[in-house]
Amino acid sequence: GAVVSQHPSWVICKSGTSVKIECRSLDFQATTMFWYRQFPKQSLMLMATSNEGSKATYEQGVEKDKFLINHASLTLSTLTVTSAHPEDSSFYICSGGRTSGSLGADTQYFGPGTRLTVL
Amino acid sequence: EDQVTQSPEALRLQEGESSSLNCSYTVSGLRGLFWYRQDPGKGPEFLFTLYSAGEEKEKERLKATLTKKESFLHITAPKPEDSATYLCAVPLPGNQFYFGTGTSLTVIP
Numbered sequence: 001g002a003v004v005s006q007h008p009s010w011v012i013c014k015s016g017t018s019v020k021i022e023c024r025s026l027d028f029q030a031t032t033m034f035w036y037r038q039f040p041k042q043s044l045m046l047m048a049t050s051n052e053g054s055k056a057t058y059e060q061g062v063e064k065d066k067f068l069i070n071h072a073s074l075t076l077s078t079l080t081v082t083s084a085h086p087e088d089s090s091f092y093i094c095s096g097g098r099t100s101g102s103l104g105a106d107t108q109y110f111g112p113g114t115r116l117t118v119l
Numbered sequence: 120e121d122q123v124t125q126s127p128e129a130l131r132l133q134e135g136e137s138s139s140l141n142c143s144y145t146v147s148g149l150r151g152l153f154w155y156r157q158d159p160g161k162g163p164e165f166l167f168t169l170y171s172a173g174e175e176k177e178k179e180r181l182k183a184t185l186t187k188k189e190s191f192l193h194i195t196a197p198k199p200e201d202s203a204t205y206l207c208a209v210p211l212p213g214n215q216f217y218f219g220t221g222t223s224l225t226v227i228p
Contacts, residue, residue: 002165032214043206043218044163057213093162097214104151104170105210110162 001027004096006111013084014119021079021114023094029074030096034108035067038091050077084118091115122146123209125219132197132226140192140222142207152190153216154183155206163206166192197226 003026013019023033032051036044048069050056056069066088068080081088093113097106124143132138144152151170155163167176169185176183180201182193192205204223208216 004162006162034215043220046215049213049215091160095162100151100168104168106214107151107153107165107168108208108214108216109165110155113160113162115160 002096002098002107002109003027004030004094004109004111006094006114008114009112010115010117012117012119015085016083018080018082019084019116021081021092021094021116023077023079023096023111025075025096025098025109028096028098028109030077031074031099031106032097033071033077034095034097035069035077035079036093036095038093038113044093047079081116084116086118089116089118123207123217123219125205125207125222127222128220129223130225132194132224134198134226134228135196137193137195137197139194140205140224141189142192142219143189144207144209145188146209146211146217150210152185153208153210154190154192155208157204157206157221166205194224197224199226199228202226 005024007022035047047062048056048058050069050071052071052074058064071077095108095110122145126141154166157163167183172187180195184191204221206221208218
């Protein structure tokens with residue numbers, strides 16, 4: 001259990017266009033979904049946190065008008081990269097938080113990632 | 120200041136050569152320590168959660184342990200397919216994760 005899917009797995013687009021990435025929790029309801037960005041040989045960098053029906057909370061330095069996040073339901077969140085430029089090329093990964101049923105923090109289950117290349 | 124440090128940064132082992140990866144943390148009010156495995160070009164795969172000092176969890180050749188200051192991921196008789204980057208993470212308020220920089224493990228046949 002606890003499977004998260006992402007679509008597409010890779011995308012190539014022209015500079016100035018917008019790209020939408022979908023993140024779905026397939027067998028559980030994610031109370032919170034997270035979006036990360038990862039550069040080669042680096043760890044994950046949290047971009048934003050979203051709760052269903054609420055506006056996303058963005059980390060410092062992340063442009064909320066450029067990276068639009070919509071958390072439509074407890075199983076679906078989308079990240080839209082607007083007016084993409086080559087510097088936005090990266091590996092984007094989402095995760096869904098699943099309650100552990102204890103006083104501990106939710107466990108995050110990650111999607112397979114989306115490789116974005118902006119030409 | 121909350122901090123998570125992993126060591127070593129990279130580790131090369133011969134197949135069958137057991138070793139341990141370290142994750143040191145300075146977080147007050149720990150609400151769990153999480154271990155993940157990440158293969159190149161893929162998202163992290165959940166391995167373990169540890170909640171209290173003295174807790175241990177095992178899965179195949181992996182065993183995770185937790186003390187009040189650090190966690191160890193012990194790999195017993197590793198195989199080439201265990202080659203990956205291993206990440207530890209601790210939760211912050213709001214359930215965001217603070218990730219370590221990872222240990223890149225290579226197991227040589």
